[in-house]
Amino acid sequence: MGVRETRLICPLCGHPLPDDTVVCPGCGANLALAVAVSQQRSLRRGMTALLSTSPTHVEQLVPRLGDYLIANGYVTQADLQAALERKGEHPEALLGQILVEMGVIRRDTLDQVIAHQILELQVALLESNRTLEARVQDRTAELETALVKLADINKLKSNIIANISHELRTPLTHVKGYSALLADGDLGKLNGEQHEAMGAILKAVGRLESLINDLITYASASRGEIAINPDPVPTRGLIDQVHERFDALARAKGVELITALEPGAEVVQADSEKLIWVLLQLVDNAVKFTPGGGRVGVRVELIDQRVRFRVADTGIGIAADQIPLIFEEFRQLDGSSTRRYGGTGLGLALAHRIIEAHGAHFHVESEIGRGSVFEFTLRRPAER
Numbered sequence: 572m573g574v575r576e577t578r579l580i581c582p583l584c585g586h587p588l589p590d591d592t593v594v595c596p597g598c599g600a601n602l603a604l605a606v607a608v609s610q611q612r613s614l615r616r617g618m619t620a621l622l623s624t625s626p627t628h629v630e631q632l633v634p635r636l637g638d639y640l641i642a643n644g645y646v647t648q649a650d651l652q653a654a655l656e657r658k659g660e661h662p663e664a665l666l667g668q669i670l671v672e673m674g675v676i677r678r679d680t681l682d683q684v685i686a687h688q689i690l691e692l693q694v695a696l697l698e699s700n701r702t703l704e705a706r707v708q709d710r711t712a713e714l715e716t717a718l719v720k721l722a723d724i725n726k727l728k729s730n731i732i733a734n735i736s737h738e739l740r741t742p743l744t745h746v747k748g749y750s751a752l753l754a755d756g757d758l759g760k761l762n763g764e765q766h767e768a769m770g771a772i773l774k775a776v777g778r779l780e781s782l783i784n785d786l787i788t789y790a791s792a793s794r795g796e797i798a799i800n801p802d803p804v805p806t807r808g809l810i811d812q813v814h815e816r817f818d819a820l821a822r823a824k825g826v827e828l829i830t831a832l833e834p835g836a837e838v839v840q841a842d843s844e845k846l847i848w849v850l851l852q853l854v855d856n857a858v859k860f861t862p863g864g865g866r867v868g869v870r871v872e873l874i875d876q877r878v879r880f881r882v883a884d885t886g887i888g889i890a891a892d893q894i895p896l897i898f899e900e901f902r903q904l905d906g907s908s909t910r911r912y913g914g915t916g917l918g919l920a921l922a923h924r925i926i927e928a929h930g931a932h933f934h935v936e937s938e939i940g941r942g943s944v945f946e947f948t949l950r951r952p953a954e955r
């Protein structure tokens with residue numbers, strides 16, 4: 572009665588094994604023991620603790636020995652049944668040992684069968700490792716392709732945004748120009764109502780223009796084209812612009828706007844146009860997300876010989892796990908269709924890029940219902 576044919580090799584020397592031997596023709600090792608030793612070694616590496624509490628016997632290394640013996644014609648169902656009944660009476664006894672004692676199978680045949688079964692398991696394990704490795708390689712290649720596609724799509728998105736924004740700007744310039752002429756009465760005198768309407772149109776045109784400019788800046792920033800031209804910038808002028816832009820709006824909302832310029836922080840080294848843009852975005856958010864009765868503070872101060880900008884509010888706040896998300900493009904935390912707050916979700920994404928381009932970064936602290944603090948620190952101009 573031969574053991575089923577598989578291409579097996581000795582686990583010690585790698586010599587091919589004929590199918591009816593218990594001794595390796597290559598190195599002369601007893602295969603049952605050699606296999607047990609090699610299995611134990613590899614198992615021990617990961618399972619030292621487990622092995623130390625459960626002493627092993629070669630037979631314990633093979634699953635469902637009884638089924639295997641029947642399937643390969645070594646014992647009959649009746650023999651196995653009888654052996655299992657004996658095992659029921661002596662649970663600590665090993666099934667193979669019982670079969671040997673019953674005279675159903677010879678000791679050396681049993682050893683040969685166990686060795687063969689273990690070798691089969693080893694082959695299966697190697698095969699499944701190979702399959703797994705191949706699958707990991709396939710998946711890695713798929714992910715790399717997906718990543719390249721994603722980068723292409725991202726580039727396409729930036730290009731589309733840039734092209735459309737530029738196309739929008741041309742007709743808008745005409746709308747703006749003619750509206751200004753109309754509003755100034757250059758194309759005929761306007762009555763009070765018409766004048767008011769033109770005021771509303773011009774305001775809306777202004778908003779549209781700044782949105783288009785943001786989109787253009789965003790598109791060039793995402794192509795890595797953000798250029799910084801740093802110069803000494805007087806911070807008083809920045810604070811004045813914040814006041815000019817937000818005083819009336821904050822007051823109308825019932826929000827108190829407080830600004831402070833501390834000694835030593837009068838001048839900062841930065842791209843003035845971009846820096847004011849960032850500050851206005853932060854204050855715009857602070858005022859927008861702070862309900863009436865709240866406060867928005869803008870402070871410029873000297874910390875460790877650097878100029879720190881700090882915009883703090885007592886508004887709705889941001890959950891800790893959401894803070895990293897607010898710097899993503901087009902990300903708004905209240906993105907539902909019933910959004911109470913306006914905007915496109917570009918402000919902080921661009922602000923973040925601009926501040927990084929200055930070699931600095933944002934620091935944000937916030938608590939839901941209590942308010943938020945946005946900070947960044949820039950260099951002072953080099954002393955002459």
Ligand SMILES: Nc1ncnc2c1ncn2[C@@H]1O[C@H](COP(=O)(O)OP(=O)(O)OP(=O)(O)O)[C@@H](O)[C@H]1O
Binds near residue numbers: 905920943
């Ligand atoms: N001071 C703040 N308090 C609470 N939430 C804020 C504050 N600043 C930003 N956020 C959250 O971060 C999101 C992203 O801000 P961001 O300035 O990028 O976009 P936006 O203000 O919604 O739109 P945009 O700035 O383009 O007009 C906001 O929609 C809001 O959910």
Ligand SMILES: [Mg+2]
Binds near residue numbers: 918
């Ligand atoms: Mg904003």
